[in-house]
Amino acid sequence: MAELTGVQKQYILHWGEMGTRWGINRTVAQIHALLYLSPKALPAEEIAETLSVARSNVSTSIRELETWGIVRAVHVLGDRREHYESMKDVWEMFRLVIEQRKRREIDPTREMLRRCLADVDPKEAGADYTRERLGAMAGFFEAVTELHDQMKQLPTGTVRKLLRMGTKMRKKARRD
Amino acid sequence: MAELTGVQKQYILHWGEMGTRWGINRTVAQIHALLYLSPKALPAEEIAETLSVARSNVSTSIRELETWGIVRAVHVLGDRREHYESMKDVWEMFRLVIEQRKRREIDPTREMLRRCLADVDPKEAGADYTRERLGAMAGFFEAVTELHDQMKQLPTGTVRKLLRMGTKMRKKARRD
DNA sequence: CTGTATATTCAGTTTGTACTGAAAGGACAG
DNA sequence: CTGTCCTTTCAGTACAAACTGAATATACAG
Numbered sequence: 001m002a003e004l005t006g007v008q009k010q011y012i013l014h015w016g017e018m019g020t021r022w023g024i025n026r027t028v029a030q031i032h033a034l035l036y037l038s039p040k041a042l043p044a045e046e047i048a049e050t051l052s053v054a055r056s057n058v059s060t061s062i063r064e065l066e067t068w069g070i071v072r073a074v075h076v077l078g079d080r081r082e083h084y085e086s087m088k089d090v091w092e093m094f095r096l097v098i099e100q101r102k103r104r105e106i107d108p109t110r111e112m113l114r115r116c117l118a119d120v121d122p123k124e125a126g127a128d129y130t131r132e133r134l135g136a137m138a139g140f141f142e143a144v145t146e147l148h149d150q151m152k153q154l155p156t157g158t159v160r161k162l163l164r165m166g167t168k169m170r171k172k173a174r175r176d
Numbered sequence: 177m178a179e180l181t182g183v184q185k186q187y188i189l190h191w192g193e194m195g196t197r198w199g200i201n202r203t204v205a206q207i208h209a210l211l212y213l214s215p216k217a218l219p220a221e222e223i224a225e226t227l228s229v230a231r232s233n234v235s236t237s238i239r240e241l242e243t244w245g246i247v248r249a250v251h252v253l254g255d256r257r258e259h260y261e262s263m264k265d266v267w268e269m270f271r272l273v274i275e276q277r278k279r280r281e282i283d284p285t286r287e288m289l290r291r292c293l294a295d296v297d298p299k300e301a302g303a304d305y306t307r308e309r310l311g312a313m314a315g316f317f318e319a320v321t322e323l324h325d326q327m328k329q330l331p332t333g334t335v336r337k338l339l340r341m342g343t344k345m346r347k348k349a350r351r352d
Numbered sequence: 353c354t355g356t357a358t359a360t361t362c363a364g365t366t367t368g369t370a371c372t373g374a375a376a377g378g379a380c381a382g
Numbered sequence: 383c384t385g386t387c388c389t390t391t392c393a394g395t396a397c398a399a400a401c402t403g404a405a406t407a408t409a410c411a412g
Contacts, residue, residue, distance in 0.1 A: 005300055007292045011310070014288045021281055023197045025370070036313075039305045044389075054372045059390060080380075081388060088309070090316040105197055112190045116183045124181055129215045133264070134187070137212075140266040165341070201400070220359075230402045235360060256410075257358060 004050060008037055012051070027053055028061045032071065032086060041074045041083035069096050095152070102148055106141060113138040180226060184213055188227070203229055204237045208247065208262060217250045217259035245272050271328070278324055282317060289314040 004012070012033040019029025030051055035042060044062065048055045062084055065071035070093050073082040087093050117134050120127050180188070188209040195205025206227055211218060220238065224231045238260055241247035246269050249258040263269050293310050296303050 005297065005306075007295050007297075007306060007310075010288065010295070011292055014285065018281060018285060021199045023199045027370075037306060037309055039302055055388095056373075056390075056392090057371055060371095063390090088312070090312050094316065105194060109190065109194060112186065116187055119183050119186070121181065121183075126215055130181075130183060130213060133213055134183075136264070136266050140270065203400080231358095232360075232362090232403070233401055236401095239360090 008034075011037060025061065025064070027051070027057055028064050031058065031061050032065055035065075035071055035084055035086035036088070038085070041076065041085035043079070043081040043083050045081070047084070068100060098148070099152065102145070106144060106148075110138070110141045110145065113141060184210075187213060201237065201240070203227070203233055204240050207234065207237050208241055211241075211247060211260055211262035212264070214261070217252065217261035219255070219257040219259050221257070223260070244276060274324070275328065278321070282320060282324075286314065286317045286321065289317060 012030050015033035016026040016030040020026050031047055034047060034050060042050075044058045045055060047062075048058045051058075062071060062073075065084075065086075066073070070087045071084055072087075074085055076083050087096075113134055117131060117138065120131050120134070124130075188206050191209035192202040192206040196202050207223055210223060210226060218226075220234045221231060223238075224234045227234075238247060238249075241260075241262075242249070246263045247260055248263075250261055252259050263272075289310055293307060293314065296307050296310070300306075
């Protein structure tokens with residue numbers, strides 16, 4: 001893995017770009033991309049060299065990937081260094097990330113909306129309007145939460161079944 | 177709307193924070209929050225004052241919201257200024273944003289993956305492994321695209337029906 | 353036309369996040 | 383223990399994105 005192939009380079013750079021667009025640090029995303037493509041676990045130093053970033057930067061980035069649960073340290077016989085490897089199951093990887101982003105971002109937003117709804121001062125002008133808007137937004141987030149809870153518990157295969165079912169319902173609706 | 181109520185402040189600040197976490201400019205998100213809560217369309221200057229940002233900043237931010245299609249300019253009789261209002265249908269708003277983020281981010285990633293798969297050099301060591309990993313990732317993105325296409329064409333009510341159906345299937349699966 | 357009100361553009365500045373390298377902190381072989 | 387190898391922490395720096403305000407463009411009333 002010392003030298004990257006053209007394809008690897010392309011994938012890693014793109015993945016880094018995607019990361020930034022979704023609020024994920026570029027280097028963190030690049031390291032993940034590198035590990036995902038790597039057939040064997042890599043030591044931090046090799047990651048740093050391959051991506052041309054500081055060793056310490058790799059350390060913190062790896063830590064973040066570990067908190068997501070999509071990268072873990074493994075030990076190689078006869079080597080004192082930690083080697084890092086990425087989870088390879090793509091669906092599971094995204095499930096983990098989505099679950100955590102929901103916890104970190106969706107859930108607090110739901111709470112904020114509830115708090116706001118409770119705090120609307122009825123004496124304030126336009127209180128009804130504010131409640132209406134906040135309520136609509138809250139409803140949406142509740143639905144998203146419901147959807148997520150479903151997905152979380154469905155095995156991958158069932159998601160695919162639902163996809164097919166959706167197709168049928170859509171076709172039927174069009175005929176009606 | 178000159179002075180914000182406590183609830184409005186809370187909502188706008190939180191929404192700005194959420195924006196940044198998803199790669200959306202804080203001010204852009206705040207302006208959207210303000211317009212979403214506002215019962216009437218607001219002129220740029222009032223937005224700037226209310227949020228304490230430069231008039232020019234509002235101009236560019238509004239432009240971005242317009243490209244998303246979730247804010248539009250309206251005219252008020254006897255006023256030369258443009259007034260801006262947010263779409264109020266939350267589901268439609270998110271549908272628009274998701275559709276465009278898919279176009280800007282998911283689609284290019286799919287293309288990148290296809291290109292990579294085509295470019296894998298069979299002579300290179302580990303070519304099979306690389307293809308396997310790229311293929312798995314590509315499969316995921318294809319599924320996401322499929323899911324999106326379904327959602328896009330389903331009326332909101334049908335999404336809810338699917339949610340309920342999922343619940344039943346899950347309960348059944350648990351019994352089995 | 354001219355003058356005024358409004359909107360946009362853009363060069364320069366600010367700000368916050370990411371990154372580096374040096375120092376400190378572990379772990380372990382000998 | 384001691385020295386070596388590796389990891390983590392952190393203060394300072396670099397950099398990119400966001401923001402400002404002045405200059406410019408545009409629209410329109412008179």
